[in-house]
Amino acid sequence: MNYPRFFNIVTSIENFTLTTEQVSALRVAHRAEQNRHAAYKINAVILLGTGWKLKDVKAALLLDDETLRSYVEKYKADGIEGLVSVHFQGRACLLTEEQQEALCLELEHTIFLTAQSVIEYVKITFNVKYSLNGMRALLHRLGYEYKKPKLVPGSPDREKQEQFVTYFEQFMEEKPRNDEVLFVDAVHPEHNTMAAYGWIKKGQIRKLQTNSGRQRLNLHGAINIETLEMTVVESSTVDTDSTIELLETLNQKYPGADRLHIILDNARYHYSHRVKDYLKDNQRINLVFLPSYSPELNLIERVWRYFKKHVLYNKYYED
Numbered sequence: 001m002n003y004p005r006f007f008n009i010v011t012s013i014e015n016f017t018l019t020t021e022q023v024s025a026l027r028v029a030h031r032a033e034q035n036r037h038a039a040y041k042i043n044a045v046i047l048l049g050t051g052w053k054l055k056d057v058k059a060a061l062l063l064d065d066e067t068l069r070s071y072v073e074k075y076k077a078d079g080i081e082g083l084v085s086v087h088f089q090g091r092a093c094l095l096t097e098e099q100q101e102a103l104c105l106e107l108e109h110t111i112f113l114t115a116q117s118v119i120e121y122v123k124i125t126f127n128v129k130y131s132l133n134g135m136r137a138l139l140h141r142l143g144y145e146y147k148k149p150k151l152v153p154g155s156p157d158r159e160k161q162e163q164f165v166t167y168f169e170q171f172m173e174e175k176p177r178n179d180e181v182l183f184v185d186a187v188h189p190e191h192n193t194m195a196a197y198g199w200i201k202k203g204q205i206r207k208l209q210t211n212s213g214r215q216r217l218n219l220h221g222a223i224n225i226e227t228l229e230m231t232v233v234e235s236s237t238v239d240t241d242s243t244i245e246l247l248e249t250l251n252q253k254y255p256g257a258d259r260l261h262i263i264l265d266n267a268r269y270h271y272s273h274r275v276k277d278y279l280k281d282n283q284r285i286n287l288v289f290l291p292s293y294s295p296e297l298n299l300i301e302r303v304w305r306y307f308k309k310h311v312l313y314n315k316y317y318e319d
Contacts, residue, residue, distance in 0.1 A: 030046070116135075122135070155293065161294055179260075181224070218238050263288045
C-alpha cells in the first residue's frame with residue numbers, strides 16, 4: 001500500500017529509538033560541539049530517540065517534520081559525524097578558481113575595512129559584481145572573518161638580546177664593589193577593578209564590584225638588582241620630568257656609591273636634552289639601554305607583574 005509521505009515520516013521517527021550507549025555518545029558530542037546549529041541537531045536526535053513524541057519535539061524546537069526526519073535519517077546513515085557536518089550549497093561562485101586564489105593573495109597583503117571595499121576591488125580587478133550579502137558569503141567560504149588584527153611589538157633583535165645578556169653577566173661578575181645596578185621602568189595602574197582569569201565553579205558567576213573612577217597612577221620605579229630594594233616616584237605623567245626626578249632620588253639615596261648603573265628601555269624621554277644635561281652634571285650616573293622590544297630583559301617588569309597579580313587583579317578598592 002502506498003501511504004502518504006507524511007505517514008512515512010511519522011512512522012520513521014516514531015519507531016526511532018536510541019540505545020543507552022548512543023545517548024551517552026550523543027551527549028558527549030553535544031557538550032563538545034561549538035557550532036550552535038550542529039548542537040541543535042544533536043539535541044533533536046536525542047529527544048526523538050528517547051521517547052519524546054514528534055509533536056512535542058516540533059513544539060519545543062520550532063522545527064518541522066521534514067527537518068526532524070532529515071536529522072534522524074542522517075544520523076542513522078552516517079552517525080554523529082554525518083549529523084553535525086555542514087554542507088552548504090549556495091549558488092555557483094561568480095569568480096573562477098584562479099580569481100579566487102588571486103583575491104585570497106590580495107587579502108593576505110591588504111586588510112579591507114569593509115565588505116563593500118572588497119566588492120569594489122573585485123569589480124575593478126575581475127569585472128565581477130557582487131551584492132553585499134554575496135560578498136560576505138564568499139569571504140566566509142574562503143575562510144575569512146571580520147576581526148581586528150592583533151597588536152604585537154616590533155620584532156626584537158635576538159642577536160642583540162644575547163649580546164646584552166652576555167655583557168650583563170660579565171659586568172655583574174666584574175663590577176666594582178661600590179657600584180650599584182638598578183633596573184628602571186614605569187607602571188600605570190588605573191583606579192578601576194581589573195578582572196582576571198581564575199578558577200570559578202562551573203555554572204557559577206562570581207561578581208566583582210567596579211567603580212566609575214578612571215584616575216590613573218603613574219609610578220616610575222627602580223629596583224636594586226642586588227638588594228631588591230625598590231624606589232618609586234609618583235608623577236602626573238611619565239616623561240622627562242619624572243625621569244629626572246627618579247634619577248635625582250636615586251642619586252640622593254646612594255650617596256656612597258661610586259657609580260649608579262641604570263638599566264632602562266628606549267623611551268624617547270630617556271634621550272631628551274634635559275636628561276642629557278642632568279647626566280652631564282651627575283656623571284656618576286651611567287644609563288645602560290636595553291635592546292629594542294625587549295621588556296623581558298628588564299627585571300623590574302617582574303615586580304610590576306607581581307604587583308598587578310596581588311594588588312590589582314580581581315580586587316575592588318573604594319573611591
